[in-house]
Amino acid sequence: MPNEMIELTKRQAWKDLDSHFRNIRASSLRRLFADDPSRGERMAVQAEGIYFDYSKHLITGETIKLLIRLADESHIRDRIDAMFSGEKINVTEKRAVLHVALRAPKGKSIRVDGKNVVPEVHAVLDKMADFANRVRSGSWKGYTGKPIRNVINIGIGGSDLGPVMAYEALRHYSKRDMTFRFVSNVDGTDFAEATQDLSPEETLFIISSKTFTTLETMTNAHTAREWTLRSLKQDSAVAKHFVAVSTNEKEVAKFGIDTANMFGFWDWVGGRYSMDSAIGLSTMIAIGPEHFRSMLDGFHKMDEHFRTAPFERNLPVIMGLLGIWYNNFFGAQTAAVLPYEQYLKRFPAYLQQLTMESNGKHVTREGKAVDYQTGPIYWGEPGTNGQHSFYQLIHQGTKLIPCDFIAFLKPLNQLGRHHDLLIANVFAQSEALAFGKTPEEVKAEGTPDWLIPHRTFEGNRPSTTILIESLTPEALGKLVALYEHSVFTQGAIWDIDSFDQWGVELGKALAVRIIPELEKEPSAGLQHDSSTNTLIRKYIGSRK
Ligand code: G6Q
Helix, strand or coil, X not given: CCCCCCCHHHCHHHHHHHHHHHHHXXXXXXXXXXXXXXXXXXXXXXXXXXXEECCCCCCCXXXXXXXXXXXXXXXXXXXXXXXXXXXXXXXCCCECCCHHHHHCCCCCCCEXXXXXXXXXXXXXXXXXXXXXXXXXXXXXXXXXXXXXXXXXXXXXXXXXXXXXXXXXXXXHHCCCCCEEEEECCCCHHHHHHHHCCCCHHHEEEEEECCCCCCHHHHXXXXXXXXXXXXXXXXXXXXXXXXXXXXXXXXXXXXXXCCHHXXXXXCCCCCHHHCCCCHHHHHHHHHHCHHHHHHHHHHHHHHHHHHHHCCHHHCHHHHHXXXXXXXXHHHCCCEEEEEEECHHXXXXXXXXXXXXXXXXXXXXXXXXXXXXXXXXXXEECCCCCHHHHCCHHHHHHCXXXXXXXXEEECXXXXXXXXXXXXXXXXXXXXXXXXXXXXXXXXXXXXXCCHHHHHHHXXXXXXXXXXXXXXXXXXXXXXXXXXXXXXXXXXXXXXXXCCCCCCHHHHHHXXXXXXXXXXXXXXXXXXXXXXXXXXXXXXXXXXXXX
């Protein structure tokens, strides 16, 4: 941590941004575009196959200059180098943060405590590839000799959201004669529905848990074992129908999974940064090792871009800085992610964890309360569906919501006019949000006076448009890494630990006290508050 780090709101660039904000607020996107006819081409970056148009933001060239100065004054370059060189930048857990090592090519060297971790990463990838090929080809047989047709990933949080998102995103490339499902919730319905039409003889469970102690995952894993053994009878069937992805060999063995069928990762991989580790085993079985490696290649290309590109052309840095601009100066409370691509339907949910678990923090790395806003609320839905529901508020509500529109030039399913219509919609939305419709324009359409205010759109609502050639595994890797590093940039500016999750740990501990009170009649009186005591009694009473 550089010693000379000045508190965020005392940095000169912050103060300059604060006064600059007052000028910008008085401006409008209509005026900014009219004053600079080449704005739409100038305020865009093409890098790593991504066209990133940020011209429809409430900014000028000066804003970008000041934001980059803020990045410099926040020592972002040093922070990036610290992450890539394996320094323990997760200060509260005293851990390195090296998801970038998961996609480093063979031959690179990244050291943690003096040891190069890249060879271990590739050893696990090779083991995964061998296993994935055996399952895909049918040479891995279930206990009764039948090939595996169904794969169920059991995990939660970082051990679920990445695998689900990646499977859905890359479904086009998946093995269509196999079924992939994901069970995460401790609500028994999740397991029941995922398995009700499957045969245990043909089903493989991947128990994905970094710690192998998470309540939800272990409960579902035990239920899966009972479900399997109810049909297959013999304990030895477990070895053929269960594999584990974990860092905890002892617990995996205790569960009865052969540790030869355990795929490891390391404490320097955070849960929400783990979809490209062995946690991605279900993805690899679905799309095959080659596609998986090309996804890793995409991640790595974005890593290198982030590490080396000057900030004014650095996609994650620009994206992160624009987020700071709205969050901290305009007071925006949320950010919307709107992929115009059905395969990315779980991408907003995935990003919610990545962004909000990483940057939802209230103290600096040194433990001091922040006096500025940190991470915004992320949310979204794929277009065009969102247009017929919540876009109303984005267009005409009282809240400023910066949007990321994500679209692909070439569709994976070419069906008549569908893609032209889809893309026309995404372009029309960002245009309408930016420029709105004036009362004069509404009147000129023949609207009666009383209706004009209702049909007027203020405009000035900012968005980024991200255009990518097509949704390939490599493109997905780049897109995810773009957001990962944008989150990093923001966390570094806010001076928070983006890599711990004490709020999640609390959730893991809380229920433990109540479980025994529900399962057996509490001998002593309940010791909670009067609301919680009553709720518990009601639940117990309902069973009598
Ligand atoms: C992610 C969090 C959290 C975690 C889950 C599952 O960054 O740490 O979402 O991934 O709680 O944990 P396990 O993988 O240990 O079961």
